[in-house]
Amino acid sequence: MTSSSADKTTMKWIESLIDEHSFLPLFADYAPNEQLHLQFGAEVITGLAKVNHRPVALYAHNHSVNRGYITSQGAKKILRLMDRAKDLRIPIIAFLASPGISLEENLLSGDEYTQIIARNINLSGVVPQFAVLVAPTLGAPAYSAVLMDLLFFNKHRSYLMVTSPMVVQQAIGEKVSMSELGGAAMHASTTGIADFIDDSITAQINHVKNMLQFFPSHSGECPPVHAVMEPVHALPNIPDDPRVPFNMCDLIQAIVDNSEVQQYKSMYGQAMICAFVRIHGYAVGIVANQSTRFSGAIDSDAAQKAAKFIRICDAYRIPILTLIDVPGFMPGKREEQKGLLQHGARLCAAMQTRVPRMSVIVRKCYGAAAFLMMQTVSQQGDLVLALETATLGVMGKETTKKVQSTDGRVSVEIKASATNELSLDPSLMDAYTSGLIDEMITPERMRGRLAQHLEYLYRMMDDLPMARHSIV
Numbered sequence: 001m002t003s004s005s006a007d008k009t010t011m012k013w014i015e016s017l018i019d020e021h022s023f024l025p026l027f028a029d030y031a032p033n034e035q036l037h038l039q040f041g042a043e044v045i046t047g048l049a050k051v052n053h054r055p056v057a058l059y060a061h062n063h064s065v066n067r068g069y070i071t072s073q074g075a076k077k078i079l080r081l082m083d084r085a086k087d088l089r090i091p092i093i094a095f096l097a098s099p100g101i102s103l104e105e106n107l108l109s110g111d112e113y114t115q116i117i118a119r120n121i122n123l124s125g126v127v128p129q130f131a132v133l134v135a136p137t138l139g140a141p142a143y144s145a146v147l148m149d150l151l152f153f154n155k156h157r158s159y160l161m162v163t164s165p166m167v168v169q170q171a172i173g174e175k176v177s178m179s180e181l182g183g184a185a186m187h188a189s190t191t192g193i194a195d196f197i198d199d200s201i202t203a204q205i206n207h208v209k210n211m212l213q214f215f216p217s218h219s220g221e222c223p224p225v226h227a228v229m230e231p232v233h234a235l236p237n238i239p240d241d242p243r244v245p246f247n248m249c250d251l252i253q254a255i256v257d258n259s260e261v262q263q264y265k266s267m268y269g270q271a272m273i274c275a276f277v278r279i280h281g282y283a284v285g286i287v288a289n290q291s292t293r294f295s296g297a298i299d300s301d302a303a304q305k306a307a308k309f310i311r312i313c314d315a316y317r318i319p320i321l322t323l324i325d326v327p328g329f330m331p332g333k334r335e336e337q338k339g340l341l342q343h344g345a346r347l348c349a350a351m352q353t354r355v356p357r358m359s360v361i362v363r364k365c366y367g368a369a370a371f372l373m374m375q376t377v378s379q380q381g382d383l384v385l386a387l388e389t390a391t392l393g394v395m396g397k398e399t400t401k402k403v404q405s406t407d408g409r410v411s412v413e414i415k416a417s418a419t420n421e422l423s424l425d426p427s428l429m430d431a432y433t434s435g436l437i438d439e440m441i442t443p444e445r446m447r448g449r450l451a452q453h454l455e456y457l458y459r460m461m462d463d464l465p466m467a468r469h470s471i472v
Contacts (some may be wrong), residue, residue, distance in 0.1 A: 328367025
C-alpha cells in the first residue's frame with residue numbers, strides 16, 4: 001500500500017506501537033494512478049511488525065476510506081492476517097475504529113465478518129488478542145472486540161456498542177447518548193467490558209506495550225522472565241482486627257517488582273483485585289480480596305471478573321496468587337437474584353487451572369469463599385502460606401457466637417478463646433497441623449518465599465497439557 005493510500009493518522013497509531021522500520025504490509029493492493037476505488041479492502045490496514053523485538057500481527061481500521069465501514073474485501077484481509085498469526089503463533093493487535101460492516105454490501109460483508117468472529121473464538125487462549133478502541137466501534141467489529149483477550153479503552157474516544165443512538169431511537173423510541181449506550185465509563189463500571197482505561201491514544205499504546213511483556217507469544221510457551229526489581233513501596237501496617245478495613249493494594253505494591261501493578265477491570269467488581277504483576281522477574285496473576293469494599297465479600301461482579309481473569313492467566317501460563325481477606329460470599333436478595341450461585345460456581349470452575357496456584361491468608365478466611373481462595377493441596381493447589389495474625393473458619397468469630405447463642409449454646413472453644421490470649425489463633429494452628437497450610441510467615445518474608453517457589457513453579461509449566469477451554 002502506498003503511503004498516500006493509508007490514512008496518516010492510522011499509520012501514526014501503528015508506528016507509535018511498533019519498533020522503527022519493522023512494519024511489513026500484508027495483502028496490500030496495487031492501485032494504478034492512486035485510484036482508491038480499485039484498492040482491495042483499503043478500509044483495513046494489515047501487516048506484521050515487531051514490538052520490543054517480538055513479532056506481532058496487527059490490523060487497523062482506516063476510517064479515511066468509506067468512514068471505516070468494512071467491506072467483504074476488508075474482512076478477507078483481516079481473516080488472512082488472523083490465519084497468518086495462528087500459523088506463526090504470534091499475538092494479534094487490532095486498532096478498532098469502525099461504524100460496522102458495509103451497508104452497500106449488506107449480507108456479503110456480514111458473512112465475511114462472521115468468520116472473523118469465529119476466528120476470535122477459535123484463537124481464544126491460543127494467541128493473545130488485544131483490541132485498542134481508538135474511535136467509536138459498532139456492530140460486528142464490536143462483537144469481535146468483546147471476544148478478544150484484552151480491551152484497551154480511551155476515556156475520551158472509545159465507544160463500543162451494538163448500534164447507534166439514532167438506530168435505537170428509530171427502533172424503540174428511546175433517546176440515549178453515545179456515552180450512556182457504549183461509553184468508556186459505562187463499560188468500566190457497569191458492564192465490565194473495559195479491561196483498561198487510559199487518557200490518550202499514546203497512553204493506550206504504551207499500555208499495550210507493557211501488557212505484551214507479561215504475555216508469551218502463544219499458549220505453548222511461558223511468559224518472558226524479566227530482570228528482578230525490588231519493590232519501591234514499603235510494607236504497610238496490616239490491622240490485626242479483621243473488621244478494620246485494609247487496602248490490599250498497599251500490600252500488593254510492597255511485594256511486587258518495582259511496585260508495578262497492572263489492574264484488570266479496576267472499576268468493576270471492586271471487592272476483588274485482579275492484577276498482572278511480576279515477583280522476582282516472574283509474571284504472576286494476582287487475585288485478592290479488597291476489604292475496603294463489602295469487607296472483601298465476593299459479589300457477582302467480583303466473581304465474574306475474577307473468573308475471566310483466571311481463564312486468561314491459565315491460557316497463557318501465568319501462575320495465580322490469591323491474597324485472602326474474605327468474610328465469605330456476599331449475602332442478600334440482590335446478589336442471589338443477580339445469580340451469585342451461578343457466578344460463584346463459574347469462579348470455582350475457573351480456579352481449577354492447569355497453571356500453578358499459590359495462596360497467602362493475609363487476615364480473615366471465612367466461609368465457602370475461604371476454600372475457594374485457599375486452593376489447598378486437596379484442590380491441587382501448590383502452596384498455602386498464612387500470616388501469623390490470620391484467622392480461619394466457616395464464619396467469623398462474632399457471627400459464630402451469635403448463631404450459637406440463638407440456640408442457647410456457646411461452645412467451650414469460644415469461651416476458652418475469649419479468656420485466653422494466644423499468640424496464634426487456634427483456627428490457624430488447626431489448619432497448620434491438619435496440613436491445610438504449608439507455612440506460617442511474617443509479612444517481611446512473604447516476597448522472598450513467593451519468589452523461591454516461583455522459580456520451581458515456572459519449571460513445572462514447561463510440560464503443561466493444552467488448555468481445556470478458551471477464554472471466552
